[in-house]
Amino acid sequence: MRHPSPHKPRFLEVRRPVSRRQAVLSAIAIWVLFFGIWLIASESGMVNPLLVPSPVQVFETTWNLFVDRGFIGDIGISVWRVVLAFAMASALSVPLGVMMGTFPAIEAIFAPFVSAWRYLPAPSFIPILLMWFGTGEAPKLALLFLGVVFFLITLVMDHTKTVRKELIETALTLGANRKVTVLNVVLPAVLPEIVTAMRQMLAMTWTYLVIAEIVASTTGIGAMMMRARRFLKTDEILSGIIVIGALGLLFDLLFKAAHRWLFPYLQEKR
Amino acid sequence: MSSAVLHLDEVSKTFALAKGRELTAVDKVSFEVERNSIVVLLGPSGCGKSTVLRMIAGLETPTGGAITLGETPVTGPGRDRGMVFQAYTSFDWLSVRRNVEFGMKINGVPAAERRERAEHFIRLVGLSKFLDAYPSQLSGGMRQRVAIARTLANGPELLLMDEPFGALDAETRWQMQELMIDVAEQAQTGMIIVTHDIEEAIFLADKIVFLSAHPGRVKEEIIPAFKSGGRIRSKEELVQTPGYAELERKIMRLMREEGQHE
Numbered sequence: 001m002r003h004p005s006p007h008k009p010r011f012l013e014v015r016r017p018v019s020r021r022q023a024v025l026s027a028i029a030i031w032v033l034f035f036g037i038w039l040i041a042s043e044s045g046m047v048n049p050l051l052v053p054s055p056v057q058v059f060e061t062t063w064n065l066f067v068d069r070g071f072i073g074d075i076g077i078s079v080w081r082v083v084l085a086f087a088m089a090s091a092l093s094v095p096l097g098v099m100m101g102t103f104p105a106i107e108a109i110f111a112p113f114v115s116a117w118r119y120l121p122a123p124s125f126i127p128i129l130l131m132w133f134g135t136g137e138a139p140k141l142a143l144l145f146l147g148v149v150f151f152l153i154t155l156v157m158d159h160t161k162t163v164r165k166e167l168i169e170t171a172l173t174l175g176a177n178r179k180v181t182v183l184n185v186v187l188p189a190v191l192p193e194i195v196t197a198m199r200q201m202l203a204m205t206w207t208y209l210v211i212a213e214i215v216a217s218t219t220g221i222g223a224m225m226m227r228a229r230r231f232l233k234t235d236e237i238l239s240g241i242i243v244i245g246a247l248g249l250l251f252d253l254l255f256k257a258a259h260r261w262l263f264p265y266l267q268e269k270r
Numbered sequence: 271m272s273s274a275v276l277h278l279d280e281v282s283k284t285f286a287l288a289k290g291r292e293l294t295a296v297d298k299v300s301f302e303v304e305r306n307s308i309v310v311l312l313g314p315s316g317c318g319k320s321t322v323l324r325m326i327a328g329l330e331t332p333t334g335g336a337i338t339l340g341e342t343p344v345t346g347p348g349r350d351r352g353m354v355f356q357a358y359t360s361f362d363w364l365s366v367r368r369n370v371e372f373g374m375k376i377n378g379v380p381a382a383e384r385r386e387r388a389e390h391f392i393r394l395v396g397l398s399k400f401l402d403a404y405p406s407q408l409s410g411g412m413r414q415r416v417a418i419a420r421t422l423a424n425g426p427e428l429l430l431m432d433e434p435f436g437a438l439d440a441e442t443r444w445q446m447q448e449l450m451i452d453v454a455e456q457a458q459t460g461m462i463i464v465t466h467d468i469e470e471a472i473f474l475a476d477k478i479v480f481l482s483a484h485p486g487r488v489k490e491e492i493i494p495a496f497k498s499g500g501r502i503r504s505k506e507e508l509v510q511t512p513g514y515a516e517l518e519r520k521i522m523r524l525m526r527e528e529g530q531h532e
């Protein structure tokens with residue numbers, strides 16, 4: 001019987017990190033598999049091409065949408081909505097969440113309010129938002145804002161509460177007042193967690209964007225997809241999905257890069 | 271007027287527990303800390319050492335008695351009583367230098383003076399090579415030295431330490447204990463150190479305040495007489511000094527007695 005050599009790890013090793021090379025190859029492999037199955041299914045006539053166009057056609061359509069049909073304008077509007085609504089939600093959530101996580105008196109005021117709203121699905125506000133704000137940008141921005149703000153407040157608060165008591169007490173015995181304690185100790189201590197929470201919540205903003213644009217918009221990626229549906233253009237719908245996915249990924253990467261850039265001291269450990 | 275910087279006068283602490291029950295953790299504790307002296311709080315686990323120290327720091331309010339620093343009653347935390355905790359408290363987002371400058375910065379010390387003092391105290395704890403390192407790059411003992419330098423650089427009248435070396439291995443512990451003797455002489459700061467390590471207590475203390483448990487009371491104040499010629503600077507020297515073994519036995523006996531009550 002030969003024993004497995006200690007120098008040649010098996011494919012499955014418990015919690016053993018993979019090399020960069022293996023990570024990249026694995027990532028490519030899963031996507032090749034996905035597109036391969038899609039391609040075979042559509043080209044072999046196993047599925048109705050009207051409902052599932054081939055990936056080649058979808059990419060051609062995507063190209064045409066960009067070059068001839070001004071798709072970039074729709075994308076621009078969608079991105080602008082997400083960024084603006086998310087910025088407004090963050091501008092409220094981060095300070096409020098930090099204050100709630102630091103001062104139990106502030107938590108006692110806002111927590112009962114915030115938790116209640118968190119359980120109301122934001123899309124249930126669409127009819128009333130449309131009545132209040134009409135058909136302009138306001139109801140869409142309001143939906144995105146409502147969709148994330150209460151979750152973000154709660155996440156920021158919870159992370160703030162995990163800042164260790166000893167850090168705060170150290171600041172106090174060094175002579176810090178409340179303001180210094182919050183701004184120079186609590187805030188920098190939770191900031192990495194806040195940025196991570198923002199990254200997660202940005203993904204949720206995209207979800208609400210698509211809902212808003214499908215239900216009540218004539219512009220943006222979601223609206224483009226609804227127009228395509230009317231003319232049975234499945235390839236355009238799939239283009240829209242791919243672009244939304246790519247944009248989500250892009251923002252995620254941007255946030256990760258920002259995280260690395262803002263918090264160099266965290267990288268040393270890993 | 272005595273030369274004491276800190277007075278505890280019948281200080282008590284009763285915690286309110288759930289269902290209206292109460293727990294008296296500290297009961298009428300009195301002692302004094304002389305200027306620039308090292309007082310060690312020693313006693314079995316749960317006897318209220320941390321609670322006493324936290325009340326001196328102003329992080330906990332006594333339910334009875336009074337604590338006075340110089341002439342002023344202690345009412346809350348302040349820079350005159352710097353505290354070093356057992357858990358690491360380095361500010362991970364700041365370099366070693368900025369960690370040590372932190373207290374001075376928030377207290378408005380001008381940049382040039384801040385820099386100079388920080389470098390002085392970083393040198394004192396032997397971390398000059400790591401001025402611009404982040405705490406996450408340092409070992410546990412080094413981080414604890416950063417915390418000590420940070421507290422000292424802030425110029426406290428009293429340095430309070432709660433089992434500061436509890437998480438360190440034996441060798442690092444000795445180094446840190448010897449370092450504290452150096453620091454006490456050079457920084458001219460009074461210290462109150464909490465420990466339950468008898469050897470550490472005898473080595474560091476100018477005076478040991480021995481607490482008994484349930485409730486925490488001062489059982490005995492012990493002054494290591496064999497140190498009358500001055501502090502001992504190394505651990506080897508300590509164990510060879512006449513009188514050391516005897517004192518260690520005496521304290522072990524006290525500890526035993528306390529253990530038997532439980």
Ligand SMILES: Nc1ncnc2c1ncn2[C@@H]1O[C@H](COP(=O)(O)OP(=O)(O)OP(=O)(O)O)[C@@H](O)[C@H]1O
Nearest residue numbers: 285286293295314315316317318319320321322466
């Ligand atoms: N915040 C608190 N609420 C209720 N009881 C407390 C609190 N803090 C401490 N106690 C109790 O007071 C007593 C003394 O605690 P303290 O932490 O001061 O002991 P200690 O001497 O530092 O012990 P150790 O050596 O284990 O650190 C213990 O019985 C503890 O359970």
Ligand SMILES: [Mg+2]
Nearest residue numbers: 319320321432
């Ligand atoms: Mg303790």
